[in-house]
Amino acid sequence: NAGVTQTPKFQVLKTGQSMTLQCAQDMNHNSMYWYRQDPGMGLRLIYYSASEGTTDKGEVPNGYNVSRLNKREFSLRLESAAPSQTSVYFCASSESGKATEAFFGQGTRLTVV
Amino acid sequence: RKEVEQDPGPFNVPEGATVAFNCTYSNSASQSFFWYRQDCRKEPKLLMSVYSSGNEDGRFTAQLNRASQYISLLIRDSKLSDSATYLCVVNWPYGGSQGNLIFGKGTKLSVKP
Numbered sequence: 600n601a602g603v604t605q606t607p608k609f610q611v612l613k614t615g616q617s618m619t620l621q622c623a624q625d626m627n628h629n630s631m632y633w634y635r636q637d638p639g640m641g642l643r644l645i646y647y648s649a650s651e652g653t654t655d656k657g658e659v660p661n662g663y664n665v666s667r668l669n670k671r672e673f674s675l676r677l678e679s680a681a682p683s684q685t686s687v688y689f690c691a692s693s694e695s696g697k698a699t700e701a702f703f704g705q706g707t708r709l710t711v712v
Numbered sequence: 713r714k715e716v717e718q719d720p721g722p723f724n725v726p727e728g729a730t731v732a733f734n735c736t737y738s739n740s741a742s743q744s745f746f747w748y749r750q751d752c753r754k755e756p757k758l759l760m761s762v763y764s765s766g767n768e769d770g771r772f773t774a775q776l777n778r779a780s781q782y783i784s785l786l787i788r789d790s791k792l793s794d795s796a797t798y799l800c801v802v803n804w805p806y807g808g809s810q811g812n813l814i815f816g817k818g819t820k821l822s823v824k825p
Contacts, residue, residue: 632812639720641817642756642799657812689755693813700746701813703755 601625605690605704612680612711620675620707622690630693631673632657632701633665635686642689648673680711715739718800718816726824729790733819735783735800744803745776747785749796750818756799759785790823797821 603624612618624631633645644657646665654665662684664676673692677684687708691701715738725731737745745762760767762774762783773786783800800816 634815639817642815644812644814647812699744700758700761703757705755 603690603692603702603704605688605707607707608705609708610710612677612709614681614711616680617676617678618680618709619677620688620690620709621672622674622704623672624690624692624702625671626692626702627670628692628694628702629670631667632691632693633663633673633675634689634691635659636689636706637686645675645688677709680709682711685709685711716800716802716814716816718798718819720817720819722820722822724822724824725790727790727792729823730786730788731790731821732787733785733798733800733821735785735802735816737781737783737800737802737814739802739804740778740781741805742781742802743805744813745774745783746801746813747772747774747783748799748801748815750799751796756815759798787821790821792823792825795821795823 606621629650632647634642636642643659648654648667651670666674687706689706690704693701717736747759748756749759750756760769762776766775771788775784797818797820799818804814
């Protein structure tokens with residue numbers, strides 16, 4: 600019953616460093632998402648992937664890149680971290696083509712100093 | 713701008729109270745509506761879907777008013793364990809698809825003994 604698994608759970612980066620957040624789901628979902636959550640801002644969509652091989656920008660894509668490695672895995676990369684990217688990041692997945700329930704990973708708490 | 717608006721609260725209520733949360737959405741083409749619950753420092757989880765005719769799940773009742781683009785959640789006989797942030801979620805259709813899920817910023821509920 601793993602569902603959506605994110606790694607790491609916590610990370611501290613220095614400004615300018617790069618890192619990749621990993622996400623994997625075992626529910627055979629086609630759609631996967633990356634959100635960030637900031638106090639007072641709610642959940643905002645960074646990137647999404649409607650199916651394997653496709654990715655699209657969400658509301659706040661600047662400073663991020665994504666890779667849909669296969670159907671299970673969807674990674675988020677910060678090429679040059681900035682303090683404004685300090686946030687909690689959530690990966691989610693859902694059935695393809697439907698706005699059905701999204702299942703979330705446990706989140707990654709990222710601090711950029 | 714994609715808009716799902718909620719009263720941020722906090723709502724501080726005694727055990728046993730009835731509390732209602734409201735949400736408005738700006739896209740008249742939205743077809744899918746949900747309430748999610750998020751506990752402190754945890755991932756969001758689906759509480760219930762919202763159907764056109766309204767629906768009930770135990771102490772929780774959800775209502776949808778398409779004409780006013782308004783969703784509500786009623787919690788009866790509040791329990792301490794209901795303390796959480798409640799997120800209103802709406803799909804944002806595009807290109808003929810169901811689109812993505814857009815989250816409100818959440819309403820914080822605190823139930824006191």
